[in-house]
Amino acid sequence: MASSYRLFDPRLLVPTEEVDFSRVDDLEATILSDGRWLEPITAHRDAHFVMDGHHRLTVAKRLNLTFLPVVFLGYEQVEVTSWRPGETVTPEEIFTMARSGRLFPPKTTRHVFKPAISACDVPLEHLGYTMRSDSLSASFPSFQRSILKRNSR
Template sequence: MNTDEIRLISPLDLRPTEEISLGRVREVIAMIVARQAWTQPICLERTTLAILDGHHRHAAAIQLGLRRVPVRVFAYEAVELASWRAEIHPTRDEVLRRARAGELYPPKTTRHSFEQSNFRIDSLQVLI
């Protein structure tokens, strides 16, 4: 899949890889509601739909009852993987295994780097 392509899919189909901070989810919900816009797609691994970036946006979408969320899908080998935590050294295979098993890393463990996109949905109606 072209990484510039944005798709809309159910947030219930996505596989988290990290735990979240409920306080941060509340902040994200407040931003989405205040802007009435979605400004950053959730980034996924293409074969498992594992979340690479956007765990708090994902949780916010579920709490808001959104039926669809914008996502960008990446081939994992094209994504840079690092760790925010000195004591944890995740590998791509381990991230995907844990996503499939529902074994979440602590919040802000994995750091995925990829090209950013110019994206914005100015009406949440398209996601409801």
Template sequence: MSHATLRLVPPSVLRPTEEIAPARVGEVIALILDRQGWTQPICVECDTLAVLDGHHRLTAAIQLGLARVPVRLYDYAAVHLTSWRPEITPTREEVLRRALSGRLYPPKTTRHSFGPLEPMAVDLAQLV
């Protein structure tokens, strides 16, 4: 569906598009610490660095004080976009506008499909 480049980037440069559920962040932190590693990259639009998937992972990384996080960079035209919420119909333009303005969607609004991804694992020591 879409080809993506894997990179390690500072979490501070990423632009969220959705709010998070705070309880979920604690669960993600526990998984990262238990595994002492990162197994699923944050999916990001390549030009604006808008977060398409991984808002809880991003917040967990910030709370853990990580210097870098694994991200996959996508050409947004190649990513399928739908909504988890029947009352909201997001567009690519609106998702990017929200990333740039900081006016976030509610948690679990956008649903992005990326196709099959190669497995990855990064030791936590590489991210601090």
């Protein structure tokens, strides 16, 4: 299975799961600290709904990225299970949920990629990221902001 990514507009991706916003906050801080996007999102090649990467997609939208590394696949290439013991999820159920506009709870679907999806390494600037004055206060705890202000004097 080829797992090369292409840059794609994150606004055209369709989420199918809710996210844990504390996880989104942590992930956003890591991505901003790195200044790079290191893991592509996987999405269905025709319907554009997210298979894996809902938290990353939420970060991309928060950062107002123009592009996002995305690997597009079909279900003949992916095994679907659930993170929840005793629960099963099928591709048909995922299609139904995606088309309805409703979302599964966080960590419901588990997409298994064999072989694993390759990492990427894309500078945030290549994805359309520009530092906003409000992103400094939103991205760093207050003690880090005070250090940055002190060092910029």
